[in-house]
Amino acid sequence: MCPFLFAAAVDTVVAPYYDKAYLHEWGVAMYAESTVSVVSQPQESLLAPWPAGPVCVDAPVIYLYGGEFDFDLTVRVPGGAVTGAWPAPDGSVEMNLPMVDSRQSAISWSGMRTSCPYTTDRTSSAGEDDELVPSVVDVYGGIWRSVESLVLTRPEDGFRDSFLFYECELEPGALPMPLPRPGVDAGDVVYDGPVLVFSKLANGPGVGIYLTHAADAWLVPPSVTRMRVLTLDEAFDVFHGWAAGDGAAEAGLKEPEIQAMWDTWAPFFEGGDWHGSSLIVFPLPGALVDRISTLVLTTEPEYEVHYSRFFLGVVQNG
Secondary structure (H helix, E strand, O other): OOHHHHHHHOOOOOOOOOOEEEEEEEEEEEEEOOOOOOOEOOOOOOOOOOOOOOEEEEEEEEEEEEOOOEEEEEEEEOOEEEEEEEOOOOEEEEEEEHHHOEEEEEEEEEEEEEEOOOOOOOOOOOOOOOOOOOOHHHHHHHHHOOOOOOEEEEOOOOEEEOOEEEEEEEOOOOOOOOOOEOOEOOOOOOOOOEEEEEEEOOOOOOEEEEEEEHHHOOOEOOOOOOOEEEOHHHHHHHHHHHHOOOOOOOOOOOHHHHHHHHHHHHHHHHHOOOOOOEEEEEEOOHHHHHHHOEEEEEEEOOOEEEEEEEEEEEEEEO
């Protein structure tokens, strides 16, 4: 199928060239707050520093765009371990690094191919029994396949789908908390912009949604004088600005990718089925995204590769 025609027709952030490859990725870094004393009114002060616990990186989903090409993709996690992948990787390695008290693991998908058109009936059963393939792919695969991207195949085992997927767990300290907190020294990367706060209602089921500054995100219960009340649609507009590259993230995801990410995570945000009394959601700075993982895409023919990566930071607070 001619890549010229489909490259011109597909909704991409930057109109793709037939001799370039575009990798788009989105995911969530989940910080579980369990032992730190949160900000409470009227004292409004933290009593303890943020605990150095592990961070779970959930559902990084990868799409490819551009002209047709064969490819290998390697994902390295410099401060933790890969815990799941789709399809099953053909190569993996875990290295103990006692000099820095950390682990590094990597997975690779080799001998892969892309093909046009961007829209097709894409299903796969290859590698379903592999221990690295998580059940979450069955739950959310339908949403993720709604994004029109290059079709990905692996002739060796018959794999055919529109996305790649992995999950990982980072060791304590590998991904510092970037939100400013009263009484706590900031790390080397700080996010000091707007955040979304989903707060459980005190008088019954349901969740209130607020927009506030990062420094005020820790208030429990939320301060109506320092936070703006939002509808779910207004919260999506804030999220959309982050994912589209309007703010610090500079991600530049496609519109269908933004919608798929929101459809994956919005039920969790508004459902209230999380630990603590509130959930703080913010765009993870790019410098921290690079600490989650590094991706290396090599293509044949040898194309110039453009990467767009967007992650949310999510804190279970209180």
